[in-house]
Amino acid sequence: MFETALGLRENPFVAGHQPRFVYPSREHQEALAHLRFGIENREPFVLITGEVGTGKTTAIYDALNGWGARTVVALITNSSLTRAELIEEIALRFGLALPPGTSKPQALVQLERHLREVRTRGELAILLLDEAQNLDRELLEEIRLLSNLEEQGAKLLQIFLVGQPELEEKLTRPELRQLKQRIVVHYRLKPMGADETEHYIRHRVAVAGGNSYELFPVETCRAIFALTHGIPREINTVSGQAMLNAYVDDSRVVRPDHVHSVARENEFRSVIDVHGLRGGGGEASPSPYSRAQDAHQPSPPVANANVPDALSPRVEPETIIPAAEPPRRPMDAPATEWRSAPRAEPQPEFTREWPNEPAAEPRRDPAPLAASSPAEDADIAMPAWLEDAIARRRAEGPAAEPEAIEEPVLLAAAAPARMPRIVPHPSGEAGRARDDDSLPPRLREKLDRGENETPRERSALPWV
Template sequence: MYLEPFKLKELPFRLSPDPQFLYLSKQHARAKAYMESTLWFTDGFVVITGEIGSGKTTLIESFLKEVPADVVVAQINQTQVSAIDFLQAVLLQFGFSPFKMRKAELISTINNFLVEQYAAGRKVLLIVDEAQNLTMRVLEEIRLLSGVETTKDKVLRIILAGQPELNDKLDAPELAQLMQRVRLRFHLQTLAETETKSYIQHRLDVAGAGDREIFAPDTYTEVYRYCGGVPRLINTLCDTAMMAAYTADRGAVTRTDIISAVRELQWVEYSARPRPTPTTQQQPPQQQQPPQQPLPTQPPPQPPLPQSEPETALAAAAAGAEPGTTVARLLVATEGRTVQEIPLRIGRVIIGRTPDNDVQIDSRFISRHHCQVITTAHSCHIEDLNSTNGIYVKAARVRRHHLNDGDVVLVGKHELIYVDERAARGRGAFADPASGGVSFSDTAPGRHTPAGAYGAGGRAGAPQVALRADRSRSDNRDSRTRIAAVGSRVAAAARRSRRAASEIPAGRP
């Protein structure tokens, strides 16, 4: 990639929340100080909120890196759980095996553990990330845990971090008692334009740039214009711009590279972006729709953008498709059974364990942000996002793999099967009249495969993979042959996955 040409030791704009790259703006420094205060006060209870990509998780990782040895930490990242599941997760973090305990036993075990740690001179800290997904019942359990005390002190410190919806939830009248326990509360705003420049320079410096000017002076205004000071968006745009400069054989990133990256990502100005829709407590866990954005190297998921941009039409035309047309599909399978179909358009799809991904696979063998699939005008590839368990093609672990029609990629205990509809159209596969694309199934024509759930985070009512009937018998025979081949690959991948299952550790948070 561009490390050697730019003389860098590391990728400066990676997606992963690496504490060494943390840029402490005034507000980030204040938020971190609030987190640290939980270690000073026995009744420390802090709430940190911020938009997606504002740096909450990176702050937590930086804080945890500096926590003293006498602090026992329970870190919960999977928050779409019931009250019992949550209590079990807390005990699991404390080293217990709680899965056969009833609720009363769970609560008693946690209370006894907290008092024992206090007596031994140790502090206990509970950190919950993505806390906006917690139900009212789970928040009530947290309130009760915060009340555990000896005759002298409280014995549990708590940090809740989440998106702005967490504030709305905590301000509900039924949680008034919980809010009385909160000592400090802070909302992370986006970076200012001057801070955006400092942020970029800081990450480049950590990556080994030194005093070299890699971004031209007139690039920072453009970055702020399209990113609005959101750290994750800045990472995405800067990484893509560096790739553009590298492919153009330039030794520095120019304004032209920024504009080129914006066009490739199909972005609009930040002020014109649609606001994210808050999730409600009654909704089941959902995965986001694949965004219409192509090629960054390790970008975060973004909301879908309007398809009226001229660049979108140009990219689609280059691919031989109408704007927004599905050019490929990704079948998600487990144990030889297809459980979901993901349409791929010109753009990217992030796959991981948490709800902020475009495709959520709620499995302990999947990392928070596990991999991404990038579809361009002429090709498609899958790339590992520094996951714990990696991605495998033909039993070999790969960092990046160019996807060909019918390829099977192992991700934890799931298989991703790539179906290139451009190749299918070239062979005369028949079209799906409902979507303008091509649909495939591992069942007979005219029948639907039930969309199974793959864990608690699976999408309710996920789209079914359907094979549409067609007038052409030759097309029908061609599609059946094609589907049978895909089904064979699914079954073979499942066998390999089961053989490797015992060797796969749980994914990192």
């Protein structure tokens, strides 16, 4: 009715699932990734939860559309069934007609045979249970037993549980712990933020053939987000009513006052405001799994509000004693600290003292050797012929510089035993005759043996 007046081909905010209008928000993409993982890995249970209108069913249909004709889906939306009626409803949704009067065991056998045929054709059998938070414990237990149908270790049936956050609380009950342990894939959809709400509106208006920037200005999109907190179904409701208000005012622009009139005239309130949940910005209320864990934590003591302050018990604050700081190792200290720290003095060596043992004197460094004096040198005994040679050399005075000797000076050949011998002097002058009897016995024997040895380059006594 008002689409043509606002420049649209169709209503962009029509109710129902239409793949053309699906906006790939961050939450929608996350839900698709979890669903595709569960389908590809043949997980027996996949759990998708979220607040009313967050797009749970849209995400599931979008994931199943990617598999096309390779999936056989049985959608169950009626929760007011008995266990036998649930088996019959599942068989009918899979296209299996049961004859009248079929008992529950016979229905289970025929359903298992039908699921084997589906697997033989290479197709996937998926049981989709919408509004699963309304299922009682008996029906959830029957659904768990259906997951036991398998062939050669592979499950014949994949079960998708879709519901509101109350379903998470129900699965935390002890009697449903077996079902909870089989759920491997779980994702909770959260509302969109302010920016994604604006992109969501512009995407749907563009698909409907309109100019979203002219029809929905930025301030109008912000007003819609403030009223709906980013829940897609509520965005569709408020945006559609706001366009109708603009059409009544003969305006081609949806203004913020058109949005405010929806809350004022239609008494619209978001589910976030009704239940006191947090919304917008991709945030949601805490998961019941975390609340169930927090329930076991002791709560801090509080004073009784009905008792006057004078009679109420006084709660003393707990004294907290700080733990002693462990000693720091050198490697834990900063580099500038241990580099500048003074070095520790060396510890004295440990010495064991035995009984009745005199104390050891401290170690002292040896004193340096003193230079010998001429008087001390005079006490050294010398041979008589050596003393005569030194005295005669001092009497003669300084001798002339000897000429360079090309050949090494060799000791003269040993003379016959007990005969005087002449030893040549390096200066070329012949020394005086010397009797071997004045030499020490060991030196005389060494000179006698020198006749048969290899001559040395110089004499061992250079002053001779």
